[in-house]
Amino acid sequence: MKTLVLIAAAGRGRRFGGDKRRARLGDGTLLMATHARAGQCFADVRVILRADDRPAELGLPDQGVLVSRRADQGLGASLSDGFAALLAEPEPAPVAAVWLGDMPWVDPATVSALLAEAGPGRIVRPTLDGAPGFPVLFGRDFWPALAANTESDGARAVIRRHRPALVEIPVSDPGVLRDVDRPADLTDADI
Template identity: 50%
Template structure:
């Protein structure tokens, strides 16, 4: 099963107060670089959705990372997700793991457990203490709908429309719920 990681990192993170993608982690890496590194531990193919003006080096990213530019990033996450899925839709993947650029604490074992359940006809997500987390893996059957997303709702509409395709994977990993909305959230 070819599952491609798509990291959404074209947002503006207004609640953070500055560009959180550049925020320094305890180990010196940027938040976005740490999130990318975690995905690269598990996925053979990882793509980042960024704004047109973003300089990958300025974000602390390696020179060889694969970038998808979203012209309409300022209009919301739905546009970023749609742009990413459109860019990958002609490739051989059977599922896309949609990760957020501010979630570096997801355990590699959790990502592997999700990938093991991926299927073209499934929507797979982690559950931690009865809460749905990230990433969400969308099988190829759902890609046409994802390509039409707009606004700031992300993929909620697609999720609601296809509850029968849901596969919840229980994980013992609070990292699937932990994102960064404020500088204090970077603290261990």
């Protein structure tokens, strides 16, 4: 089944104190590390950026970039813009994973487990000790709701409205919860 990943990377990183996408991690930056990890799991990698971003300056290829003109309205608006762009494509994939740009530690084996349960009429997400994590896989049936989403907190409202379609996969991978909110979150970051 054809799938793609949509990396949400249009935030301002206010809690971080600057553009965390450019924070050094390994041989590159946080966003480059997340993009590389997502690329290990998906052949088709898309990144949602702000209108004023230049992909090359973020260490990204121009290919696969989706622009959110409403990024300052929150994650929900960025995802809405991203899914609207996906819906406009001539042959949309049946499943898209939402992956946050500050989460490079997700184990590829976790993604494989999620993909095994994915389908056009399902929402699949990992849980670690009962806590919901990322990436979250949305079947094509939910893309119109995501494109129309006006909530600022990402896709939570869409998931709540479609709870019967939600499949939660318990995993032991701490990478599904580990993100970067402050510079200290990068101190022991091995990828």
